[in-house]
Amino acid sequence: MDGRRARSARTRQLIIDAYLALLRERPQIPTAAAIAQRAGYSVRSVFERFPDLHALRVAATDEVLLRASSRVAARAATGSRSERIRVHVEMRGQTCEEWLPLWCALNANQADSPDLKARIRVIREMVVNRIEEVYATELLTLEPRQRRHTVLAIEALVDFESWARLRGQFELSFEEACAVWMHAIDRLLPNTSADC
Known part of the structure; x- marks a missing residue:
């Protein structure tokens, strides 16, 4: 049973990876047939792991959120202002x-999907939280309303x-x-005594 579960989880992961790879290659939603072919499985295997393509989109989004949050957590928000701006922007x-x-x-x-709308909100909140963390030194010098506006502008x-x-567009x-x-963020942030 454990071997079967492990194989099924591996198949599920390969299907998610195939979906993401196809999206990167072409800006169109991939079909079940294209996903199955890329993953090396049948269309039936796709729908055995996901009830529909919407469920696959949600699972792929969750996978990306996990990867992105791990990457961000691995980078501390330390250093001089210019170093923090550079690392954050890169x-x-x-x-x-x-x-x-x-x-x-x-x-x-997202129009008919509360799940996707929720993921979009989570992504935006993650970005805002990171901005607040990276630029805490500068933001703490502002009154709350101005601080919030600066974060939202960034x-x-x-x-x-x-x-x-x-x-x-601008190539x-x-x-x-x-x-x-980097230039725009530096202009948006207030000058502080810790700007060196």
Whole structure:
């Protein structure tokens, strides 16, 4: 029984990985047949693990949330202001680079899905929490309303859609897009005595 469960869990993971890989390659929701083919299983195997493609989308989103939160937790928010800005922006840029197709799929399919809407809220809250953690030194110098507005301005700045415009529409390199974000965040944050 344990061997069967392990194989089933492995199959489930390969199906999720196939779904995510296909999304990265093409900005269209993959079909069950394409997912099955990429994973090396039958369409029946897909639907034995997931009742429908919506359930697969939710599971894939949960997988990405877990990976992203682990990556963020591994990077402490320490160092000088410029170091914190650089590390935050580079990490956020890598996240956007890697998961922009999934973000687009989530938004395209959220209308009738409380599950996907909830995941989008969680993602946005994670970004806000990270901003508050990384820039705590600067934010604590502001009164609460101004602090909240600054955090929300930075969240809007480092959003997936912002990254998509910088990289796609304006054709900036990864480094150039990061430089735009770093400059803007530095301008949004208040000056403090700890800015060295």
